[in-house]
Amino acid sequence: QMELVESGGGVVQPGGSLRLSCAASKFTFSRFGMHWVRQAPGKGLEWVAGILHDGYAEGYADSVKGRFTISRDNLKDTVYLEMTNVRRNDTAVYYCVREGGPTGLDFWGHGTVVDVSS
Amino acid sequence: DIQMTQSPSTLSASVGDRVTITCRASQSIDNYLAWFQQKPGKAPKLLIYKASILESGVSSRFSGSGSGTEFILTISSLQPDDFATYYCQKYETYPYSFGQGTKLDI
Numbered sequence: 001q002m003e004l005v006e007s008g009g010g011v012v013q014p015g016g017s018l019r020l021s022c023a024a025s026k027f028t029f030s031r032f033g034m035h036w037v038r039q040a041p042g043k044g045l046e047w048v049a050g051i052l053h054d055g056y057a058e059g060y061a062d063s064v065k066g067r068f069t070i071s072r073d074n075l076k077d078t079v080y081l082e083m084t085n086v087r088r089n090d091t092a093v094y095y096c097v098r099e100g101g102p103t104g105l106d107f108w109g110h111g112t113v114v115d116v117s118s
Numbered sequence: 119d120i121q122m123t124q125s126p127s128t129l130s131a132s133v134g135d136r137v138t139i140t141c142r143a144s145q146s147i148d149n150y151l152a153w154f155q156q157k158p159g160k161a162p163k164l165l166i167y168k169a170s171i172l173e174s175g176v177s178s179r180f181s182g183s184g185s186g187t188e189f190i191l192t193i194s195s196l197q198p199d200d201f202a203t204y205y206c207q208k209y210e211t212y213p214y215s216f217g218q219g220t221k222l223d224i
Contacts, residue, residue: 035214037162037216044203044205044216044217044218044219045154045156045162045205045207045216045219046216047207047213047214047215047216050212050214059212059213059214060212060213061213061215062119062213095161095162099209102167102168103164103167103168103171103173104150104152104164104167104168104207104209105152105154105164105207105209105214106164106167106173107164108161108162108163109161110161111161
């Protein structure tokens with residue numbers, strides 16, 4: 001059974017930093033693009049960042065550009081989201097998501113909670 | 119950036135009803151449009167990709183149509199399990215933006 005397991009969430013102060021990790025298993029990780037999608041409490045889904053299967057291109061939402069960095073390690077089957085200068089409105093559940101190419105975002109992790117508060 | 123707009127935001131319906139949800143893109147996205155279902159406390163579930171292709175294992179009561187800038191999700195004969203929030207999303211080129219969601223309730 002495929003798995004995406006997020007970790008690294010928690011409480012962080014405004015202006016602080018946090019690194020989320022997502023470990024993949026039971027599929028060939030290096031063949032798939034990966035993304036982070038978040039959902040603030042009571043709000044809709046917001047795409048945050050994506051990275052190609054080989055790591056050679058990334059994309060970001062305007063709301064996180066310059067503050068967040070997505071990266072991946074295809075030897076460890078892991079994708080990361082480095083979050084810096086976090087703001088209160090970055091508080092959300094962060095989902096790690098696989099992109100199946102033409103099928104779009106076809107497999108989701110269970111999410112990790114990030115709470116930006118003092 | 120391309121903006122995605124869903125309507126309605128909330129939809130009240132009954133078991134057995136046929137409902138439609140519309141998603142509009144601010145410019146053409148060909149058919150790179152996906153639909154997701156989300157229930158409270160759960161991760162979203164992919165229903166349809168490339169505007170009209172049903173994801174494996176998804177009930178045939180769900181169907182999608184459209185291309186370019188206007189897309190429709192249709193649910194025929196609503197079942198109790200279908201009451202959830204639905205999102206459209208454009209993909210293939212960054213940024214992969216979502217619509218604001220449509221909450222389907224009784």
